Amino acid sequence: MRAVDIIMKKRDGHELSREELAFIVNGYVSSEIPEYQISSWLMAVFFRGMSFRETADLTDLMLRSGSVMNLSGLAGPFVDKHSTGGVGDKVSLVLAPIAAACGIKVPMMSGRALGHTGGTLDKLESIPGYTTRLDEASFREFIGRDGFAMTGQTDAIVPADKKLYSLRDVTGTVESVPLITASILSKKVAEGADALVFDVKSGPGAFMKTEEDAERLATSLVRTGQAMGKRIVGVITDMTEPLGDKVGNFLEVEESIDCLKGGGPADMMEVTYRLTSWMLVAGGVAKDIAQAETMCREAVSSGKAYELFLRNVRNQGGDAEKMQALYGNWRSRYSRELKAPRTGYVASIDAYKIGLAGVYLGVGRDRTTDPVQPDVGFIFKARKGAKVGEGDLVATVYGKDDASLDAAWPLISGSLTVSDNKPVTSPLIIKEITAL
Ligand code: URA
Numbered sequence: 001m002r003a004v005d006i007i008m009k010k011r012d013g014h015e016l017s018r019e020e021l022a023f024i025v026n027g028y029v030s031s032e033i034p035e036y037q038i039s040s041w042l043m044a045v046f047f048r049g050m051s052f053r054e055t056a057d058l059t060d061l062m063l064r065s066g067s068v069m070n071l072s073g074l075a076g077p078f079v080d081k082h083s084t085g086g087v088g089d090k091v092s093l094v095l096a097p098i099a100a101a102c103g104i105k106v107p108m109m110s111g112r113a114l115g116h117t118g119g120t121l122d123k124l125e126s127i128p129g130y131t132t133r134l135d136e137a138s139f140r141e142f143i144g145r146d147g148f149a150m151t152g153q154t155d156a157i158v159p160a161d162k163k164l165y166s167l168r169d170v171t172g173t174v175e176s177v178p179l180i181t182a183s184i185l186s187k188k189v190a191e192g193a194d195a196l197v198f199d200v201k202s203g204p205g206a207f208m209k210t211e212e213d214a215e216r217l218a219t220s221l222v223r224t225g226q227a228m229g230k231r232i233v234g235v236i237t238d239m240t241e242p243l244g245d246k247v248g249n250f251l252e253v254e255e256s257i258d259c260l261k262g263g264g265p266a267d268m269m270e271v272t273y274r275l276t277s278w279m280l281v282a283g284g285v286a287k288d289i290a291q292a293e294t295m296c297r298e299a300v301s302s303g304k305a306y307e308l309f310l311r312n313v314r315n316q317g318g319d320a321e322k323m324q325a326l327y328g329n330w331r332s333r334y335s336r337e338l339k340a341p342r343t344g345y346v347a348s349i350d351a352y353k354i355g356l357a358g359v360y361l362g363v364g365r366d367r368t369t370d371p372v373q374p375d376v377g378f379i380f381k382a383r384k385g386a387k388v389g390e391g392d393l394v395a396t397v398y399g400k401d402d403a404s405l406d407a408a409w410p411l412i413s414g415s416l417t418v419s420d421n422k423p424v425t426s427p428l429i430i431k432e433i434t435a436l
Helices: 003-011 018-029 035-048 052-063 091-101 120-125 136-146 159-171 177-189 211-227 250-260 266-282 289-301 304-315 320-326 351-361 402-415
Strands: 079-083 106-110 148-152 195-202 231-238 246-248 334-339 344-349 377-380 393-399 416-419 429-435
Touching (some): 003 035, 018 052, 035 159, 035 177, 052 177, 079 177, 079 266, 091 120, 091 148, 091 250, 091 266, 091 289, 091 304, 120 148, 136 304, 148 304, 159 177, 177 195, 195 211, 195 266, 211 231, 211 429, 231 266, 246 351, 250 266, 250 304, 250 320, 266 289, 266 429, 344 393, 351 377, 351 402, 393 402, 402 416
Parallel strands (some): 106 148, 195 231
Antiparallel strands (some): 231 429, 246 377, 334 393, 344 416, 377 393
16 A cells, blocks of 8 residues: 555545555554655545545544543443533533533543633643542542543543644644544543533634534534444534633633532533533433433532532542632732723623633643643623623733733723624524434
8 A cells, every 4th residue: 555545545535445544544653654645645635525434434543543541340321521612611610520410420531721712621720739630540430439530631542643633733734524523533432431422612712613614513523423333412502702701710610619509600501501411311311301401400409519529629639628718819910901992782702802812811822831820811790792881890801910911902802892782692502413
């Protein structure tokens, strides 16, 4: 077999066999095929696409490039959720303890903030002492005893994706639905879950900017995951506005605590209950979405979900008492107020601009190696649809220093639109695609 023949076959729009895909993936991981040929193949895939069969084979071959989490000996059902990333998206912190309280085992492997989107690991690590670097024995122990554990990906999980993703990043081939599908799904299947729920965000603050693109990705994730023998649900949710009232790292831990104590913002709870309910259905502990939602609400109102969250904080080295003492108090001393420029209704707060501004403030980062700050971000006092008078407070913004606030301010003030008429509310849950 020759790489050039496989490149030309894909260039001309033909379907590649599993053997040909294996030749490419294994040849790249072992460095036998040079990067210029893999780059060319990636571009051919970008323009010609892949069938679901090819995508499933690519996913499986990538998965096999590394090790898989061993959950054998533990009682399931094992179900995880993955979000394609957004602004203010702290759903994982709330969903995992709720799902665990309802009898689901959640082996959660999360990512870090990058670009305008936040990262679950950075939010969790803002809790004093909390570590997201768990060895396999601890990961298994916490899932077995308390129903969930939150960790980062190890180097042993899907090494093919690490190499391919870095190359896609510099060759203009990131935005390809089959390549994104194989990248995300290979890592999620490596966690050992039986079923997966995908939150595919759609809108300016999301990776997929239009509903059509979000639906193409959701369909691809569901059909490919199904071909790999998993029960899958894809939920397309709106990411035009930031999710919740707080955006930051510790600020989002605070809001997660509110949600778990039953006082979370309506949009956060709507998305969280829906995704968690699908986890319960996919895991077979609820017969339908209505029963599942009742169970999720009961897990919150009974205090069980919050209790499991505190247990997880302690399991993973966090100081739960200090976290609770810092609640409401841990704020950078560099702050500024965003005020309504005129009387009217908040028509929109652009999630993308808020996410980008967050990179300057220290919420997020441009490069994976950059540090983030725990005590910076946004507290919104007025959200879409709120009536405001000229000069009313819309948000308090915390930055790592004055220079960061100066740099972020054009984005922050440009994110806010005030109009004369009350804006129409658009649904948060746009579409659901199931393969159960
Ligand atoms: N996130 C991933 O993990 N992989 C992609 O290809 C895109 C987003």
